Amino acid sequence: MSRTVYVNGEYLPEEDAKISIFDRSFLMADGVYEVTSVLGGKLLDFDGHLARLERSLTELDMEKPEAFGDLLEIHRKLVELNEIDEGLVYLQVSRGSAGDRDFVFPDPEVVKPTLVLFTQSKPGLTQGGAAVQNGIKVISVEDIRWGRRDIKTTQLLYPSMCKMMAKQAGADDVFLVEDGKVTEGSSNNAYIVKDGKIITRHLSNDILHGITRAAVLRFAREAQMEVEERAFTVEEAQNADEAFITSASTFVFPVVEVDGAKLGDGTPGPVAARLREIYLDESLKTAI
Template identity: 45%
Template sequence: MAVLISMQKVFLNGDFIDKDSAKISIFDRGFIFGDGIYEVIPVINGVMVEKQGFWDRFKRSLSEIDLSLPYSTNEFETILNRLIQINSLQEGGLYIQITRGVAQRDFSFVSNITPTVMAFAFSDSILEHPGAKSGITIISTPDIRWKRRDIKSISLLGQCYAKNQATIAGADECFMVEDGYVTEAGSSSAFIIKDGVLITKPLSNEILPGIRRQRLLNLAKEIGLKIEERKFSMDEVYNADECFISAATIILLPVIKADGKAINGGKIGEYTIKLRELYKEILKAQAKMI
């Protein structure tokens, strides 16, 4: 998977500045404790897409750790649109991070401090992601993360460890496994298709509620797939008819090999192709391209 590089201008605590000039205090709780949350919004044709899903999850994560964004929805959208404009971003995304702010080191949530708000833009290929045509490979790794994975926390060491294992193995992504079942991928949601049924883990504190997830479940019904929201094992992945992942800037990507085992003979499945094309049309409409 590609390494995302930020564009030149970033937003930090009320100002648009050069990325090389952006600095935070060493006493920022995000730096000391990982006390904060983040989000990623895809941008297509210079337009933020899937905004409602972003706001719903962003606000929920903030609420779950008793943190508030010091801007209204309209104010923050204006900031984000300005960030797109000054970076001349056409396709890619916005990374947004908010931490509790600067305070003396104290494990308890500190009140009456100003949150640190940061955002940057990055360029990426979403609609024509190369992995959509080639397919990607994954490995399985133990899921060693904390128990509130439904919060999009900036504390990502567990995911970093798992993704690094995939990199060492020469794979693109990993499926994290807990108690014998797949929870989710390292930085994406996990799905399999078997005998005309789309299978994905049900929402709970064990996984992040993927913004693309519900859209894909609805589209799957439209093309005749049945839906099962249940746990599934890596053996089911190996024997699936199709397998794919979804995330903000990839839409969905087909998985053609897991732990060295070819899925569907190493061929991209027809339902995966249909789902991606339908989703692309929705995003292009939101981006005013059609």
């Protein structure tokens, strides 16, 4: 059955959805995106994703799409039309198409942004499958991305390459490393736990300001867990009691191995398990 997608004001069957070959998202990766999780047919952390989208647009001097004020309604309608119980809503805004290729930004008074949304059904998203039960393995990879990782752009070639590096090494993901310190994962924020303390890199242009990250850290502090926001090394990660990653599509996934070194007894740790439980419980209370 074909999905219904949204393209510039229209709800269309996916096979009928089209944008120009001159769209700057296609030619220049000149676009930003957000992914919002759906559980029980409701959107998690929607306000946080909307605020980050607005920030990304501002940082790139990109106009808001005309339908910006209707994004909640559009998300909800797509969830309903596609009968999504557990899954994701992907949203992308680009600078649009000026009808030809040019490095210079088009005049925003003439060229309007392109807005695209679609859903992905992900049954079992709450349970998390084998990744939650057994944990994931990561390898360390040099972080050679551009310097504004805090902007959620569609420049995802290197993260895709990192996923493939991990797969080829028999692992599940990577910890990206810059100047000897872990920045984040390929598409997630990274954490270690040592002596009960949760350690994760501080916010800066070096990492994405994760919406799930913010919620998980808030819930951790409310649960009287100790949190330290600082960079950590791969060696620290290998010697940690446990580790985990967070993102909108994984919530909290435990990490059980870093560059071949098992953490603890090589099984998911209690802090990651508890944080996943708290995040799901609390986020569902405010889902819309």
